[in-house]
Amino acid sequence: MFLRLFDLRAIGSHAATIWVGQLAVMAFAITDTLVAGRFAPEALAALSVGTAIYISIYVGLQGFVQALLPIWAQLHGAGKPLRLGYSVRQSLHVTAVCAVLGMAVLLQGGPIMRLVGVPAALQPVVSDYLAIQALTLPLALLARVFNTFSQSIGRPQWVTGLQAGGLLLKIPLSIWFTFGGLGVPAMGLPGCALATFITHVVLLALMGLLLRRDRSYRPYQVWQRIERPDWAELRSFVHLGLPSSIAIWVEVTAFTMMSLLVAPMGTTAAAAQQIASNLAAVLFMWPLSLAIATSARVSYWRGARQPDNAVQALRSGLLVAATSAALAALLLALLREPLARLYVQQASVAGLAASLLLLVALYHLADAMQVMALFLLRCYHVVTAPTAIYTVLLWGIGIGVGYLLAYGHLPLARGWAGPQAFWGMSALAMGLVAAVFLLLLRRVAKAEQAD
Known part of the structure; x- marks a missing residue:
């Protein structure tokens, strides 16, 4: 019990710090949503499409980098700081490849929009938005x-501090560039993207300064000339990072594709979808932070060759995740109407968004548990099975069946046509994913304890 309380404190403190930073990053998106919504409903609809495309690309790529956390945490637990610093420098090689690939796709946003049937009136604004986001992508991956x-x-701590500070810069820049003033013309939605780019430039400069000057980073000696590619090291990155990246890409695109498929339903549906997806993403920040903190703790114990302690940390994280997700879902269901009105003034958009938020509450319960299980499976280097599970359930049920219901292609579609079908089927699919992941996690954790 003492160990469990000890891990709870360590995980909770770590997760809370990450969460504050994640909220600051999430506030970037909230800022854009609020600013675009005040500028014009069309800008909010365009943001829904642009964000869906950008996130579909960015999250898959950053998932590759995030998947390296267990490798680095195990080196930390094993007491190998210089080896860890070397591994971080080697990761810059794969980061550069990810950045080039991502930029190339973002600059081809037009064909993607035409493929999913985004209204022609929104496409020019979305293209301008994505062009600026393409420049931001390499900076975001380095961060x-x-x-x-x-x-x-x-x-x-420094991560959180920088993210919070970046928000203080992002908010006024987004308002200024979007609405114009002081000699700057009103840019509309692309102004939000430009504000994000400038903010990332500043943040990256500060991160480089910290790696060189701050004493907490000195033992790792990260700030050195980058060595030539170490192919053995890079293969280990690909072995863990590529399946993890694909899994996260499938998960996130199952989420963002809802916005793209809702876009042809009209401005009201697209704007309500943006509000629902934005709040779902905000709620996701706590279980994501908890998953990062718990996986770092579990990997640390595994690196120290203490599998029993790793399982205790795993159980502690899952307990906190289940409790907090239930509370968050309840609050969202109770406060859905005032939350919807906070985003937009149009009654039709707010009413539709409020109805979606009930389904978002159910979605969040499942989403919290599956992301915890996913990160913990990654600690045990189980990365291939989650990809297949995601693909079958999230794409097959969440998007596939959701699409058929939303557009009236199934007899059950009566009363389910519209965005509600996507959220209902996605909540069901995510619940099945969470159940399968937790069963798989239990098996691999017990197997390591038995060895």
Whole structure:
């Protein structure tokens, strides 16, 4: 029991620090949603599409980097700081490849929009938005390397501080560039993207300064000339990172595809979908933070060759995740109407958004448990099975069946046509994913204890 309380405190403190930073990052998206909503409903609809495309690309790529956390946390637990610093530098090679691939896709947003039937009136604005986001992508991925490294060694404080500080810069810049003033013309939605780019430039400069100057990073000697590619090291990155990246890409695109498939339903549906997806993403920040903190703790114990302690930490994290997710879902269901009105003034949009938030509450319960299980499976290097499970359930049921219901292609569609079908089927699919992941996690954790 003492160990469990000890791990609860360690995980809770680590997760809370990460969470504050994640909320600051999430507030970037909230800022854009609020600013775009005040600028014009069309801008909010365009943001829904642009965000869906950008997140579909970015999250899959950053998932590759985030998947390296267990490797680095195990090196930390094994007491090998210089080896850890070397591994971080090697990760820059794969980060550069990810950045180039991501930029190339983002600059081809037009064909993607035409493929899913995004209204022609929204496409030029979304294209301008994505062009600026393409420039931001390499900076965001480098920031993710810094964040993952800091989290792996149990030092998320600087990450949180930088993310919170970035928000203080992002908010006024988004308002200024979107609405114009002081000699700057009103840019509309692309102004939000430009504010994000400038903020990332500043943040990355500060991260580089910290790696060189801050004493908590000195033992790892990260700030050195980058060595030539170590193919053995890079293969280990690919072995863990590629399946994890694909899994996260499938998960996130199952989420973001809802926005793209809702877009042809009209401005009201697209705007309500943006509100629902934004709140779902905000709620997701706590279980994600908890998953990062718990996986770092579990990997640390595994690196120290203490599998029993790893299982205790695993159980502690899952307990906190289940309790907090239930509370968050209840609050969302009770406060759905005032939350919807906070985002937008149009009654039709707010009413539809409020109805979606009931389904978002159910979705969140399942989402919290599956992300915990996913990160913990990654600690045990189980990365291939989750990809297949995600693909079958999230794409097959969440998007596939959801699409058929939403557009009236199934007899059950009466009363389910519209965005509600996507959220209902996605909640069901996510619940099945969580159940399968937890069963798989229980098996692999017990197997390591028995060895």
